[in-house]
Amino acid sequence: MVRIQDTGYNPIVDFGISEASSRMWDVITKVIEALGLIAGGLWTLKKYFDDRASERSLAHQRAKSAEVEARKPFSSRQLELYFDAVEVASAIAAGSAVEQAQQLATFWRLYWGPLALVEDMKVAQAMIQFGHALDANASQGELKIYALELAHACRDSIAESWKVTLPELDTARFLRPIDKSTENLKSPSAPAALRSPPQTPPRA
Numbered sequence: 211m212v213r214i215q216d217t218g219y220n221p222i223v224d225f226g227i228s229e230a231s232s233r234m235w236d237v238i239t240k241v242i243e244a245l246g247l248i249a250g251g252l253w254t255l256k257k258y259f260d261d262r263a264s265e266r267s268l269a270h271q272r273a274k275s276a277e278v279e280a281r282k283p284f285s286s287r288q289l290e291l292y293f294d295a296v297e298v299a300s301a302i303a304a305g306s307a308v309e310q311a312q313q314l315a316t317f318w319r320l321y322w323g324p325l326a327l328v329e330d331m332k333v334a335q336a337m338i339q340f341g342h343a344l345d346a347n348a349s350q351g352e353l354k355i356y357a358l359e360l361a362h363a364c365r366d367s368i369a370e371s372w373k374v375t376l377p378e379l380d381t382a383r384f385l386r387p388i389d390k391s392t393e394n395l396k397s398p399s400a401p402a403a404l405r406s407p408p409q410t411p412p413r414a
């Protein structure tokens with residue numbers, strides 16, 4: 211019988227490594243392999259959660275866009291009526307007696323009908339405030355303040371409806387004196403009581 215000599219690699223024999231050292235290196239090798247597996251698992255887990263977060267963010271953006279698209283007919287009509295109300299109020303507040311007479315009927319038509327359909331609470335309060343000022347025969351100086359407040363309320367409502375961020379307003383105009391036709395109102399910031407919303411919530 212011919213005996214086959216085993217010539218396999220044996221670090222203990224070939225390099226003179228002790229059995230204890232060989233076992234230690236074997237343990238180190240296994241630990242490194244285990245750490246590699248753990249690192250790979252953690253990276254896979256992180257990628258999974260990152261992908262899920264990206265999917266949620268994309269779904270949120272799509273839902274937001276869909277909401278804006280769905281609201282477009284309403285928001286567009288709201289935008290038109292807001293511009294109509296602001297233009298009418300400004301014409302009444304800053305126009306001549308002839309212009310005021312022409313615009314009063316339009317203001318009350320918006321007040322009692324179309325605008326009430328689309329306005330938010332701030333715009334409703336500003337319209338009520340302007341209407342009460344008209345009923346009280348307020349001066350043009352007061353009406354100018356209320357017209358500006360109506361415009362600002364409409365502006366805020368438009369920004370909310372269209373999900374846009376508008377630049378800050380220049381409030382310097384509030385510090386400029388009003389013309390001499392307004393004896394009882396030298397500065398728009400003076401009559402704080404007049405600027406507060408009316409206490410009666412319904413249109414009356």
